[in-house]
Amino acid sequence: MWKAITIYFFVATNLALLYPLVTSQGPKHCKVIHHKQDDILAFFGVSDGMDITWSHAVNSPELLEQALSGDTMMLEADVLMRNNMVSGTPVMAHPPAVDSNVTLQTFLEKTTTSPKKGSKLDFKTIEVVEPSLKMIQNVTFGQQVKNPIWLNADILPGPCYDKVCVPVDHEKFLSLCTSYYPNATLSVGWTTGKNMTPAKNYYNWPQVLPMGKLVSQITQPITFPVRANLVRRSWDQLQWLLDLSATFTVTIWSAITDKLDLLDLVALRNSVSHKRIYYDLPPDQEKAFRDALKSSNDIGQDKKRFAWKALAKKDCKDVLVGQNSVMFSGEGGTVISEKTLYKVSRNEFSEFVGDVTFITTDGASNRRTVNIKLHVKDETGAAVRSDQVVTLVLHSSGDFQFSIIDGDNKEGSVKSENGVFKFRITEHSSDGKKRSFKCEITALDSKGDKSSVSLDTESEPMGGYAFISTGAQSHAILVQDVQMAVALPESASSSTVKCCFGMISLILLELFHSL
Ligand SMILES: *[C@@H]1O[C@H](CO)[C@@H](O)[C@H](O)[C@H]1NC(C)=O
Numbered sequence: 340m341w342k343a344i345t346i347y348f349f350v351a352t353n354l355a356l357l358y359p360l361v362t363s364q365g366p367k368h369c370k371v372i373h374h375k376q377d378d379i380l381a382f383f384g385v386s387d388g389m390d391i392t393w394s395h396a397v398n399s400p401e402l403l404e405q406a407l408s409g410d411t412m413m414l415e416a417d418v419l420m421r422n423n424m425v426s427g428t429p430v431m432a433h434p435p436a437v438d439s440n441v442t443l444q445t446f447l448e449k450t451t452t453s454p455k456k457g458s459k460l461d462f463k464t465i466e467v468v469e470p471s472l473k474m475i476q477n478v479t480f481g482q483q484v485k486n487p488i489w490l491n492a493d494i495l496p497g498p499c500y501d502k503v504c505v506p507v508d509h510e511k512f513l514s515l516c517t518s519y520y521p522n523a524t525l526s527v528g529w530t531t532g533k534n535m536t537p538a539k540n541y542y543n544w545p546q547v548l549p550m551g552k553l554v555s556q557i558t559q560p561i562t563f564p565v566r567a568n569l570v571r572r573s574w575d576q577l578q579w580l581l582d583l584s585a586t587f588t589v590t591i592w593s594a595i596t597d598k599l600d601l602l603d604l605v606a607l608r609n610s611v612s613h614k615r616i617y618y619d620l621p622p623d624q625e626k627a628f629r630d631a632l633k634s635s636n637d638i639g640q641d642k643k644r645f646a647w648k649a650l651a652k653k654d655c656k657d658v659l660v661g662q663n664s665v666m667f668s669g670e671g672g673t674v675i676s677e678k679t680l681y682k683v684s685r686n687e688f689s690e691f692v693g694d695v696t697f698i699t700t701d702g703a704s705n706r707r708t709v710n711i712k713l714h715v716k717d718e719t720g721a722a723v724r725s726d727q728v729v730t731l732v733l734h735s736s737g738d739f740q741f742s743i744i745d746g747d748n749k750e751g752s753v754k755s756e757n758g759v760f761k762f763r764i765t766e767h768s769s770d771g772k773k774r775s776f777k778c779e780i781t782a783l784d785s786k787g788d789k790s791s792v793s794l795d796t797e798s799e800p801m802g803g804y805a806f807i808s809t810g811a812q813s814h815a816i817l818v819q820d821v822q823m824a825v826a827l828p829e830s831a832s833s834s835t836v837k838c839c840f841g842m843i844s845l846i847l848l849e850l851f852h853s854l
């Protein structure tokens with residue numbers, strides 16, 4: 340195991356040469372992709388994803404009439420080619436049926452002309468997708484269709500261990516949907532098996548990371564259908580997906596036979612804005628969930644954003660920047676903060692914190708490195724001034740080094756069960772020149788082993804940017820919940836500073852993990 344994370348902290352006392360710390364050959368600037376928000380809440384005039392209601396398997400004329408005249412908002416049904424004929428007619432039918440008396444054409448004509456109905460078309464095979472999209476084009480041609488149309492498919496393999504699961508070809512699905520009907524919301528998920536009870540059933544990183552990469556380049560609205568009873572086990576993965584874009588949503592669904600843990604759903608709802616989770620649950624499960632919500636302290640807020648600009652060594656999918664996270668994989672790359680760092684003046688006290696997760700996506704582990712630097716000048720990672728650099732190198736083993744370029748070098752070590760660490764670097768200056776740095780590493784596991792080292796130096800207060808980079812790797816490294824703050828002179832004590840950090844959300848997350 341030789342995985343490392345490096346944190347450089349730059350402080351300078353006088354003008355000096357720029358110090359080129361990274362020599363990367365032609366990094367690629369990654370554009371910020373603006374993912375569109377689906378407008379389903381506005382369309383139905385509600386403000387909470389929980390207010391959206393669903394009708395299922397609307398695949399007979401009677402069910403269609405019932406759904407159209409009833410209260411439910413979104414009408415869902417599978418689309419198949421009639422009698423499995425390749426060049427046939429798309430119809431609304433649920434396997435094993437291969438035919439129904441509702442064609443996709445009728446379904447669309449009726450739903451798109453109803454003032455308060457939307458549709459969710461579920462595709463089980465790729466063959467039906469293009470004829471269906473052509474039909475959508477045909478039916479909506481020349482009209483301003485505002486009714487939501489969701490295109491749903493399980494496009495990646497997920498926890499499916501007790502039956503045969505064949506995902507819909509993700510490349511074809513995404514390219515067909517984006518070219519034929521860019522207004523649709525893409526509901527893209529993973530295949531799941533029958534019984535989700537065994538612990539190995541969850542959305543794991545090898546399944547979720549490729550999804551993040553796929554959707555990162557798509558501007559169309561995205562929702563991830565997520566099976567309710569996998570929420571707890573897939574917590575980190577779901578939080579990451581939701582963090583990737585403030586417009587991404589999840590649609591919680593459940594099989595009638597699934598056993599829900601309602602607290603998981605309550606915790607998920609409280610972890611992001613209420614606009615970002617739709618609930619497509621069987622009626623009795625939905626009722627139980629609503630009852631469970633009554634006795635919860637409902638926060639439902641997105642976290643405050645920490646913004647980064649990304650540069651990829653080769654492919655922008657290797658540096659996925661979210662609201663409050665950066666996922667490095669593949670050939671790696673760099674991010675640099677959009678805002679400059681604080682300056683720590685006389686009597687001030689600053690804190691820079693974040694979590695680092697060394698993700699292992701397969702059995703093997705290999706050498707990889709991450710660099711995090713503070714107070715750099717620009718995206719090359721050059722120091723504002725070179726003579727005083729404070730560096731933290733953290734290995735996945737829990738060993739770390741903390742040093743000043745022209746000064747001391749201290750080492751520490753924490754034991755980790757899972758390769759997840761919190762780093763905390765504080766800087767304090769009583770006279771504005773002499774500064775003390777302290778670096779504390781905590782293993783975020785059940786034991787919470789902790790170690791800290793301190794360094795002293797002398798310099799003027801200075802700003803600069805925060806910068807993180809990694810090299811090539813076959814796994815992934817997630818840096819998240821990065822926050823920084825500086826305390827006012829009169830409140831320069833660590834206990835006061837803690838209150839300014841949104842620690843509450845972090846603590847809640849940790850509590851949830853230890854439940
Ligand atoms: C279509 O409707 C006819 C007449 O009601 C019925 O006999 C037939 O079974 C229906 N077909 C399907 C596929 O439901």
Ligand SMILES: *[C@@H]1O[C@H](CO)[C@@H](O)[C@H](O)[C@H]1NC(C)=O
Pocket residue numbers: 476477478480
């Ligand atoms: C829609 O389909 C009908 C019948 O298949 C065809 O006549 C018509 O030209 C199509 N319209 C568009 C806009 O594709």
